[in-house]
Amino acid sequence: MALDEALIEVASTAGKADPILRFYEWARPAVTLGRFQDAAASVDLGGCRRAGIEVVRRPTGGRAVYHDTDLTFSLIFPETALGGRSVRETHRSLMAAIGQGLARLDLEVRAGVHDAPGPRSHTDCFAHSAPSDLTLRAQKILGSAQMRRAGWIMQQGSIRLWPISVPHGLFRDARLECQSSIDLNLLLTKNVVADAIQDSFGVFFECEWQAGPIHAGEGERAAQLESEKYRTDGWNLYAKAPQTGRAPVLAA
Secondary structure, three states, X not given: OHHHHHHHHHHHHOOOOOOEEEEEOOOOOEEEEOOOOOHHHHEOHHHHHXXXXXXXXXXXXOOEEEEOOOEEEEEEEEHHHHOOOOHHHHHHHHHHHHHHHHHOOOOXXXXXXXXXXXXXXXXXXXXXXXXXXXXXXXXXXXEEEEEEEOOEEEEEEEEOOOOEOOOOOOEOOOOHHHHOOEOOXXXXXXXXXXXXXXXXHHHHHOOOOOOOOOOHHHHHHHHHHHHHHHOOHHHHOEOOOOOOOOOOOEOO
């Protein structure tokens, strides 16, 4: 999370114009909270600690995501690349581009709402989908959220095409039906999926991607953000500020 924020921060201040695409996996099970979620009201923090599940807050919005076998990406680009589209329009366009890439892998991906049975979850990102979200075999396969800073956009996404078992009771308001294992029985490697999405975004932005290392300034800023922000309870575990407008407080 620190590196993603560092990338958009440096890009927005360094006069860059080219989009940045990063894929990554998770070394161990973790939960990312949406930027404005109440930590304790969203997930079982005690259960996460006992199970060794790290909890970190994203810089992007949306609901919580459980990470394990998923493939995660961050896409960073200037707002001018999409002609100043709204958040919803941008989300719809990017999801369509990813869908086209997955279609080339013979996956019958569809955009549309698919809500898990039972009450709507206000904490679990994969328990429901928006009209532009991607589903496969009636299961949501992509959760995505966005942030904007100084004329730049970052879209973070989690792709579930491989078996994943969400611990029961992890999300405070989700029913068991919302947390069943996702197993689509697909013989696709993450590298193949990443390449397909990369190619689609290349067509979308009319660019050719060039692999490169994290620059020194980006790495230094990421290390600073990690130490001062993303490894602190003050960022990761705060509760929503009350309607009175008081400052956020730490969750117990």
